[in-house]
Amino acid sequence: MPGILAISGSPSxxxxxxxxxAHLADRLADAGEHEVTTIGVRDLPAEALISADVHHPAITAVAGAVAAADGIIIATPVYKAAYSGVLKALLDLLPQYALAGKTVLPLATGxxxxHVLAIDYALRPVLTSMGAAHVVPGYFLLDSLIGTAPDGGLALADTAQAGLDTVVAGFLAGLPVTV
Known part of the structure; x- marks a missing residue:
């Protein structure tokens, strides 16, 4: 069963x-074909990120989770035409080729x-430089298309959900096949 690591780069x-x-991770896990682990960069110790402490247990745990995953989903809000600074701080602490052999799906909200080009002009070059085997086409979701369902869960506009489903299908197709 391929393992997927979902990283939220939002500080909020x-x-x-x-x-x-989280919506995407739940859908993938509910399908029963993937083990999904989610990490929020905002939950990592700020001191470790700011001081570039690659030996901090929380940072080494993230590096281990990246190494163990077959596929990585990296989601970030877009601030000033780029991905978040806390995500950059984390990516800088991972080994140079941490994404070698991985299929990566970049997602952004804004x-x-x-800001739609932030995925291709800001995030994709970093992911590629980290050795990602395959950075699949990413997806940008407008904040106005993200809402709250009556039950308190996530509600996406139909067009946003359809676009997300398309890029996720491409991501899943790029994962290694396990028997």
């Missing part, structure tokens, strides 16, 4: 990005379509 405790990622 009320993050739409984290909610979308308030305007002016």
């Amino acid at each position: 405790p009320t993050s739409r990005t984290a909610r979308v990622l 308030g305007t379509v002016a």
